[in-house]
Amino acid sequence: xxxxxxxxxxxxxxxxxxxxxxxxxxxxxxxxxxxxxxxxxxxxxxxxxxxxxxxxxxxxxxxxxxxxxxxxxxxxxxxxxxxxxxxxxxxxxxxxxxxxxxxxxxxxxxxxxxxxxxxxxxxxxxxxxxxxxxxxxxxxxxxxxxxxxxxxxxxxxxxxxxxxxxxxxxxxxxxxxxxxxxxxxxxxxxxxxxxxxxxxxxxxxxxxxxxxxxxxxxxxxxxxxxxxxxxxxxxxxxxxxxxxxxxxxxxxxxxxxxxxxxxxxxxxxxxxxxxxxxxxxxxxxxxxxxxxxxxxxxxxxxxxxxxxxxxxxxxxxxxxxxxxxxxxxxxxxxxxxxxxxxxxxxxxxxxxxxxxxxxxxxxxxxxxxxxxxxxxxxxxxxxxxxxxxxxxxxxxxxxxxxxxxxxxxxxxxxxxxxxxxxxxxxxxxxxxxxxxxxxxxxxxxxxxxxxxxxxxxxxxxxxxxxxxxxxxxxxxxxxx
Ligand SMILES: [Zn+2]
Ligand SMILES: [Zn+2]
Ligand SMILES: [Zn+2]
Numbered sequence: 134x135x136x137x138x139x140x141x142x143x144x145x146x147x148x149x150x151x152x153x154x155x156x157x158x159x160x161x162x163x164x165x166x167x168x169x170x171x172x173x174x175x176x177x178x179x180x181x182x183x184x185x186x187x188x189x190x191x192x193x194x195x196x197x198x199x200x201x202x203x204x205x206x207x208x209x210x211x212x213x214x215x216x217x218x219x220x221x222x223x224x225x226x227x228x229x230x231x232x233x234x235x236x237x238x239x240x241x242x243x244x245x246x247x248x249x250x251x252x253x254x255x256x257x258x259x260x261x262x263x264x265x266x267x268x269x270x271x272x273x274x275x276x277x278x279x280x281x282x283x284x285x286x287x288x289x290x291x292x293x294x295x296x297x298x299x300x301x302x303x304x305x306x307x308x309x310x311x312x313x314x315x316x317x318x319x320x321x322x323x324x325x326x327x328x329x330x331x332x333x334x335x336x337x338x339x340x341x342x343x344x345x346x347x348x349x350x351x352x353x354x355x356x357x358x359x360x361x362x363x364x365x366x367x368x369x370x371x372x373x374x375x376x377x378x379x380x381x382x383x384x385x386x387x388x389x390x391x392x393x394x395x396x397x398x399x400x401x402x403x404x405x406x407x408x409x410x411x412x413x414x415x416x417x418x419x420x421x422x423x424x425x426x427x428x429x430x431x432x433x434x435x436x437x438x439x440x441x442x443x444x445x446x447x448x449x450x451x452x453x454x455x456x457x458x459x460x461x462x463x464x465x466x467x468x469x470x471x472x473x474x475x476x477x478x479x480x481x482x483x484x485x486x487x488x489x490x491x492x493x494x495x496x497x498x499x500x501x502x503x504x505x506x507x508x509x510x511x512x513x514x515x516x517x518x519x520x521x522x523x524x525x526x527x528x529x530x531x532x533x534x535x536x537x538x539x540x541x542x543x544x545x546x547x548x549x550x551x552x553x554x555x556x557x558x559x560x561x562x563x564x565x566x567x568x569x570x571x572x573x574x575x576x577x578x579x580x581x582x583x584x585x586x587x588x589x590x591x592x593x594x595x596x597x598x599x600x601x602x603x604x605x606x607x608x609x610x611x612x613x
């Protein structure tokens with residue numbers, strides 16, 4: 134029995150039909166249990182190990198089309214049916230596929246309209262220098278807050294003010310997302326050379342900057358955190374014509390004042406420049422050890438090694454990796470198997486009484502207003518994700534992870550925390566009484582929006598805090 138547990142020490146680092154078949158059988162087990170999305174993950178793995186031109190490729194597409202079919206995603210099912218038919222599909226499956234194709238067309242005629250997918254876009258004109266940010270927001274610098282975002286006019290609740298693609302990202306291999314744009318549930322195609330990654334389509338495959346360096350090397354088997362550091366170096370390499378140009382850039386960028394506001398983000402070089410000057414946490418002994426580990430991982434990529442030959446360049450690379458390590462530690466976001474860095478996103482400071490809520494859609498980090506923002510006010514979000522009432526616990530977590538002491542309105546309250554007038558607002562009462570009723574989600578969203586546009590600019594109170602949290606939760610639930 135072949136071990137398909139996903140253990141990187143057991144999985145082969147090349148296409149392998151025997152392994153691909155074992156993965157397909159695991160998929161079949163989930164399929165029989167009607168767990169379509171889990172089955173699909175295993176079929177994607179099977180596809181990525183299938184030898185090019187073999188029957189395994191067609192089988193993976195065919196089984197995946199059955200998953201999409203059962204998930205009522207008929208358009209996606211049809212795409213996979215076509216791909217399977219044009220691959221090396223065995224005769225008996227062809228009949229099945231054609232039948233499924235027929236059913237898809239019939240069901241698409243009778244099925245209810247597909248769910249409306251929200252069209253995500255900025256709520257105002259884009260900023261000229263930073264097109265991911267609205268032009269009613271600017272980056273400012275002062276001694277107290279460092280670089281931070283400020284509103285240039287009043288901004289009501291429920292406005293998208295930032296929508297930024299990641300600068301670098303990495304996921305663990307066993308989570309099947311497009312290596313280029315982090316989409317899931319797509320009609321993935323596998324890298325033709327290695328079993329490590331999948332892409333949405335040929336466009337995603339050709340646009341991707343880092344996989345061409347990693348393909349075939351053991352880098353693809355590293356965990357997401359290590360991979361992220363390899364990719365930071367790859368972005369540095371991709372941004373300059375030669376290692377000498379990169380060395381010259383680093384020499385001058387290190388002399389820049391930490392308060393310098395980036396000028397633009399139009400090309401790769403300016404994006405890397407932005408990233409290079411992000412805030413770094415003060416270094417500790419642990420960071421040196423971590424950076425050394427990252428450096429060793431980067432050396433697993435023969436194509437990078439070939440560029441940084443000789444003692445001077447090797448030493449430069451070590452210093453660069455150390456610099457990246459401090460930046461990534463301070464600015465990365467993510468979870469247990471995923472990490473990414475977004476540049477402008479990283480300029481947003483923390484508040485326990487935030488006026489922004491952040492969420493991720495595909496490879497975009499999005500910030501939406503959850504309180505009424507007055508002109509000149511700083512834009513902030515909650516680094517801790519959710520609100521913890523115990524001030525000392527919040528402060529401890531912020532200090533240990535981000536090395537600062539929070540002095541926001543909740544941490545140092547100067548006003549009464551409970552505002553009885555707001556508690557008697559009928560919209561507050563409606564939200565308070567129905568917060569767990571999913572069938573009222575749209576009503577709740579509307580009541581929250583009205584309440585926050587009217588009262589959200591008042592000094593923080595438990596009522597404003599409660600409604601803005603409910604609002605943030607609804608945004609994530611409805612738009613994710
Ligand atoms: Zn993609
Ligand atoms: Zn590859
Ligand atoms: Zn605070």
